[in-house]
Amino acid sequence: MEPNAEISTTVAPGAAPPLRREIRSWGRDLVIALSLAIVIIIFFYQPVKVEGTSMTPQISDQERIFINKFVYRFEPIERGDVVVFWYPLDRSKSFIKRVVGLPEDTVEIREGQVYLNSKPLPEPYIPPESEDFGTYPATQIPKGEYFVMGDHRTSSNDSRIFGPVPRKFIYGKAVFAYWPVDHFGSIPVFAESVK
Numbered sequence: 237m238e239p240n241a242e243i244s245t246t247v248a249p250g251a252a253p254p255l256r257r258e259i260r261s262w263g264r265d266l267v268i269a270l271s272l273a274i275v276i277i278i279f280f281y282q283p284v285k286v287e288g289t290s291m292t293p294q295i296s297d298q299e300r301i302f303i304n305k306f307v308y309r310f311e312p313i314e315r316g317d318v319v320v321f322w323y324p325l326d327r328s329k330s331f332i333k334r335v336v337g338l339p340e341d342t343v344e345i346r347e348g349q350v351y352l353n354s355k356p357l358p359e360p361y362i363p364p365e366s367e368d369f370g371t372y373p374a375t376q377i378p379k380g381e382y383f384v385m386g387d388h389r390t391s392s393n394d395s396r397i398f399g400p401v402p403r404k405f406i407y408g409k410a411v412f413a414y415w416p417v418d419h420f421g422s423i424p425v426f427a428e429s430v431k
Contacts, residue, residue, distance in 0.1 A: 280306045282408065284320065284330075290386030290393070291318070291332055294361055294423070300415035301423065303408035313338070313382060313403070316426040318410040321384070324398050332410060333394050334361070334426075337383030339403075345372035345396070348389065361387050361426050372396050382406065 281302045289297050295318070303320050313319065315335055323329040337343040341352050348369040350357040368389040377383050381400035386392025395401065413419040 280304060281411075283414075284332075286332060289391050290388050291334070292366070292388045292391075293363060294318070294387050295332065295410065295413065296416075296419065299413055299419055301410050302412040302414065304411045305408045307409050307411075308406065313406060313409075314425070318423055318425070319382075319384065319406050320408040320410060321401050321406040324401060324405060327405075331384075331393075333384035333386050333392070335382050336385045336395075337377050337400070339377055339379045339381055341383070342374055342376045343372065343383045343395075344374035345370060347371065350385075359426070362389065366390065370396070380404075 282305055283300060283302055286295050286299045286301060287297065295301065313335055315338055317335045318332065319335055320330055320332050323331050336350060336357065337352060342354070344351040344354075348367050350359065351374075366388040370389075377400045380403045382403065383395045383400050385394040385396065410423045412422050
């Protein structure tokens with residue numbers, strides 16, 4: 237190269253300038269990232285709006301949450317999980333409740349206290365103002381079914397009314413609240429053991 241030679245900055249015909257290439261690259265990456273996010277949300281998580289007060293104070297009326305639709309393919313449903321399921325009496329409706337009894341447990345309620353297999357179930361998620369003092373006869377839950385109840389016991393249409401929920405009706409686990417902002421965060425599971 238000659239000492240005073242100039243470097244050509246002209247762009248070859250048909251080649252995009254560096255800035256345009258950079259924008260295209262960013263655009264392509266953004267489209268890929270959004271596509272992956274949509275796939276993850278569609279197949280793994282689903283945003284839902286809760287309607288009703290049966291899960292207050294943990295989950296409020298009109299609250300927006302994400303449910304994990306894939307988790308129960310890899311792990312069992314546990315006592316204390318907050319699940320979303322098709323309402324057994326009308327499969328066009330979805331309900332959200334807490335799993336209280338597992339398959340083959342015997343559930344009984346005496347003056348509002350839940351007993352599993354004749355032992356009292358600790359329920360720290362129920363504030364005193366949400367308790368009720370009803371009864372439910374000792375009933376063994378069939379295999380493949382779950383006894384579910386709302387945390388706001390005086391305002392919940394649950395297994396006390398429509399019976400245990402078949403496993404095939406449960407399609408998600410409530411995992412994260414994102415609106416309103418003061419409820420932002422993961423939804424805790426109270427997996428209390430019965431001793």
